[in-house]
Amino acid sequence: NAGVTQTPKFRVLKTGQSMTLLCAQDMNHEYMYWYRQDPGMGLRLIHYSVGEGTTAKGEVPDGYNVSRLKKQNFLLGLESAAPSQTSVYFCASSYGFRAFLGKGAHEAFFGQGTRLTVV
Amino acid sequence: AQKVTQAQTEISVVEKEDVTLDCVYETRDTTYYLFWYKQPPSGELVFLIRRNSFDEQNEISGRYSWNFQKSTSSFNFTITASQVVDSAVYFCALSGGSSNTGKLIFGQGTTLQVKP
Numbered sequence: 001n002a003g004v005t006q007t008p009k010f011r012v013l014k015t016g017q018s019m020t021l022l023c024a025q026d027m028n029h030e031y032m033y034w035y036r037q038d039p040g041m042g043l044r045l046i047h048y049s050v051g052e053g054t055t056a057k058g059e060v061p062d063g064y065n066v067s068r069l070k071k072q073n074f075l076l077g078l079e080s081a082a083p084s085q086t087s088v089y090f091c092a093s094s095y096g097f098r099a100f101l102g103k104g105a106h107e108a109f110f111g112q113g114t115r116l117t118v119v
Numbered sequence: 120a121q122k123v124t125q126a127q128t129e130i131s132v133v134e135k136e137d138v139t140l141d142c143v144y145e146t147r148d149t150t151y152y153l154f155w156y157k158q159p160p161s162g163e164l165v166f167l168i169r170r171n172s173f174d175e176q177n178e179i180s181g182r183y184s185w186n187f188q189k190s191t192s193s194f195n196f197t198i199t200a201s202q203v204v205d206s207a208v209y210f211c212a213l214s215g216g217s218s219n220t221g222k223l224i225f226g227q228g229t230t231l232q233v234k235p
Binding site: 035090092112113 | 123125128156210212227228
């Protein structure tokens with residue numbers, strides 16, 4: 001199993017450009033998440049999804065959009081990139097609420113990260 | 120509001136020393152989960168442990184041990200006989216709430232450097 005795969009791994013954008021980050025998981029997880037990691041601030045949640053066709057805002061959603069058209073994929077879009085969006089982006093997935101009594105409850109599996117630089 | 124604080128920004132030890140990474144959390148939820156993740160220099164996030172709020176038993180896994188104390192809202196992580204390969208950023212995280220969406224609140228991270 002590949003686990004959680006993020007595409008691309010690196011990207012440089014000019015201010016104002018748009019792009020989409022793709023996250024794919026092969027563990028049949030219900031929940032998926034997008035986090036960003038900035039120095040000294042840990043990881044912060046951007047958006048998340050608790051199932052196919054549903055999305056919700058996290059702690060820092062401004063400037064981002066997401067879509068979950070298929071259960072295994074979670075896309076993060078930047079419509080007009082800004083230098084403040086320079087960061088490392090991590091996708092994660094986990095089992096849903098019905099599994100919380102089980103061994104793997106809420107253990108999140110993370111992708112390798114995408115390093116995005118906006119100049 | 121939920122919050123996780125890792126007051127130690129950086130720790131440097133010499134190999135074979137024991138080291139404890141502190142984690143203090145805040146939550147109003149009665150059911151919650153606490154986690155530790157390791158981020159080595161290669162950048163990926165590696166799951167280390169999950170602890171439920173209703174299970175205060177300490178846990179030991181090889182050289183790693185975790186001390187969960189609800190009375191002080193702490194979930195500290197100790198590495199015994201540290202090794203150079205333990206050098207990484209370590210994150211403590213919290214998840215909880217009635218909706219159980221699994222959203223993680225991370226601490227700022229502690230950078231551990233183990234010198235040979």
